[in-house]
Amino acid sequence: EPEVTQTPSHQVTQMGQEVILRCVPISNHLYFYWYRQILGQKVEFLVSFYNNEISEKSEIFDDQFSVERPDGSNFTLKIRSTKLEDSAMYFCASSSQGFSYEQYFGPGTRLTVT
Amino acid sequence: KNQVEQSPQSLIILEGKNCTLQCNYTVSPFSNLRWYKQDTGRGPVSLTIMTFSENTKSNGRYTATLDADTKQSSLHITASQLSDSASYICVVSPYNAGNNRKLIWGLGTSLAVNP
Numbered sequence: 001e002p003e004v005t006q007t008p009s010h011q012v013t014q015m016g017q018e019v020i021l022r023c024v025p026i027s028n029h030l031y032f033y034w035y036r037q038i039l040g041q042k043v044e045f046l047v048s049f050y051n052n053e054i055s056e057k058s059e060i061f062d063d064q065f066s067v068e069r070p071d072g073s074n075f076t077l078k079i080r081s082t083k084l085e086d087s088a089m090y091f092c093a094s095s096s097q098g099f100s101y102e103q104y105f106g107p108g109t110r111l112t113v114t
Numbered sequence: 115k116n117q118v119e120q121s122p123q124s125l126i127i128l129e130g131k132n133c134t135l136q137c138n139y140t141v142s143p144f145s146n147l148r149w150y151k152q153d154t155g156r157g158p159v160s161l162t163i164m165t166f167s168e169n170t171k172s173n174g175r176y177t178a179t180l181d182a183d184t185k186q187s188s189l190h191i192t193a194s195q196l197s198d199s200a201s202y203i204c205v206v207s208p209y210n211a212g213n214n215r216k217l218i219w220g221l222g223t224s225l226a227v228n229p
Contacts, residue, residue, distance in 0.1 A: 005156075043158065043203070045216040056215045091157050099215045100145040100207040106156035 002026045004106035006092050012081055012112045021077045021109045023092030033093040033103060034067065036060070043091070048099055049075065056099070063102045082113045116141040120204050126226045131194055135223045137187040137204030145209040149178050149189045152201045152222065161189070161202075164208075194227045199212035201225070 005024045014021050025032050034046040048056040049067055067080045075094075079086055089110050093103040118186045127133050138146070146165045150158035162171045162178040164187075170179045190204055201222040204218045208218065 022129070036141070042221050043219045045219075048215065058216065089155070093157075099217065100209075102160060102163060103217075108155070108157050 004092055004094055004104050004110050005105040008091075008109060009107065010110045010112070012114065015084055015113055016081050019079050019082055019111065020043055021079075021090050021092075021111070023075045023077075023106055024073050025092065025094030026096075026104055027073070029094035029096050029104075031055075031095045031101075032067075032069070033074060033095075033099070034077045035091045035093065035105075036088040037091065040089045046077070050098075052113075079111075082111075084113050085112045087111055116206070116218045118204050118218050119170060119205050120202075120220040120223050122223060123210055123221070124224040124226070125146050126228060127194055129194060132190065132191050132192050133194060133225065135189045135191075135202050135204075135225070137189070137220060139187070139204070139206045139218070139220075140186050141206040141208050141218050143209040144187070145207040147178075147180055147187050148205045148207070148217075149176070149187075150205060151205045152203055154200070158203060191225075196227050196229060199225060199227045 006021045037043045045058050047061045064080045068076050075091045089108045091108045092106040095101045095103045121136045148163045149161045152158045161176045164171050164180045166182045177190045180187045201224050203222040204220040206218045
């Protein structure tokens with residue numbers, strides 16, 4: 001069964017460093033999403049991406065964040081200058097149609113900023 | 115404000131027992147309501163997805179109900195197994211094609227099934 005994959009599973013970085021989280025969505029899906037979940041808190045929407053552009057973003061997704069689909073398979077989230085409060089699980093998701101349709105989530109990347 | 119509230123916050127049951135988790139939402143209008151299972155340190159996995167016109171949907175031992183009038187949903191787990199230990203999250207998708215195209219997430223109910 002097709003699934004969303006994410007790498008790395010765990011990333012430790014120092015405050016102020018840039019990180020890139022990688023995702024491979026399900027191959028025939030057209031809509032891609034990034035979410036984050038701080039330990040013990042709700043899943044929070046960051047950004048949705050369709051047709052090579054951002055379709056929606058939350059107030060969390062400020063200038064420090066960017067997304068890219070560099071080729072036909074990868075979908076990346078970049079954080080330019082990490083802060084301590086960026087420590088969280090980051091989930092990538094994809095769907096065949098828009099946000100109101102079934103979204104399939106990857107296993108997540110645990111980002112720890114020290 | 116669009117919100118999803120779940121109860122109880124946590125629940126402990128014995129293996130083989132049934133349980134029911136609750137979800138109240140204020141999202142209106144909405145397109146669909148989903149229940150996800152999230153194992154610790156893993157991504158959410160969809161259990162059921164119901165449109166506003168559906169009252170109930172089952173997926174194996176999981177049965178979700180929806181009352182769109184009272185804006186309540188429940189997830190019933192039958193004959194619980196140790197592997198059911200996880201967080202169960204209620205998520206509502208607003209019916210809005212404008213600038214609010216994102217899911218509204220609950221905090222989840224943490225379920226522990228003990229032998």
